[in-house]
Amino acid sequence: MDFDVKTLDGGSDGKITVSDEIFGLEPRQDLVQRVIRWQLSKRQAGTHKTKTRGEINATGKKMYKQKGTGRARHSDRKAPQFRGGGKAFGPVVRSHAHDLPKKVRALGLKHALSAKARDGKVIVLASAETDATKTKALREKLAGLGLANALIVDGAEQNDAFVKAARNIPHLDLLPVAGINVYDILRRDTLVLTKAAVESLEERFK
Template sequence: MKVAVLDITGKDTGRKVELSKDVFGIEPNNHAIYLDVKQYLANQRQGTHKSKERAEISGSTRKIKKQKGTGTARAGSIKSGVFRGGGRMFGPRPRSYSFKLNKNLKRLARQSALSIQVSDENVVIVEDFNFDSPKTKNFVDVLKALNIDAKKSLFILDSENTNVYLSSRNLKNSKVLKASEINTYGVLNANKIVITESSLEGINTNLSK
């Protein structure tokens, strides 16, 4: 499929690029998308949660009442989780939530995400651009020219571009990634995907079979 190439002022350059059907035109696999997004969100979790258990509570170690004859349950420690101020029973411990997915499934998920955005006409191809210096105003001007300043946007560049990245960093609704950093969550979380012309080759290389 062919898509028109725009410049950063939003005007048609008169050129068109061919989007690979193997990357941008497949039948989306919803389960692959689910697993990849689940892994991405799981990897964001710090897993540093911790509560004190009975062995970590400060308190008396004496037996608080006699074993028999009280008519209530036996109790040997005030630090037990059944008493107020005692340790938490089966509380959270530090752990990693990350899990592995195979490379082919992750590739399928990202192809599916891009295909969904293309079919919904949410992908814009622009010619390569750069700024002389990092300025948020320059990036905002690009968003307004492309008529996406009120939308959540994802810019995909061919390589690391410090000026463009720093210009976008203060904008909570815009994110800039390299072609090698594409992830399923980021693609689907954006309302508009802006792909630079030179980054298409990198996307095709990374996501083609």
């Protein structure tokens, strides 16, 4: 599979050939869904918590005598059925993370890249570099490329001026190639890869 390589100014910089094993697969939604679920579950804080009856700050005195009242037999007011009592079977602090095999995660990334390539939503840039840290100038260049909602993936080292100019642009994410992931690829409309990023992905999945 070949991609046209563009410059940040909208010009052409030749073509680049990529592996069909990375960008030419028939996308499987089930694999992509499993990886996204794994990502979001791992990200979830899990700090939700309610108090049990043992954690309520209240007296432990028995409400009334056991027998002779004609009412139900109760101990203290910290029981769940009373106002201000503990919560029965409430959420506790825990991790929502679950395991997913490394091969499935790698395959999910390939299918996410293939899905973008099939939809024609992949743009390859010669480089993501700029001399001046000017957000307005960079936004105009990206608008010229038709990038209103995009993820830009650069090589291992990112251009500092480009990162500073891009961080205030809405609906634009910037990642090094080591941080590329399925969720961020699919949450943006267009995937922009630099030549360095493409070469790193080819080497990674070789």
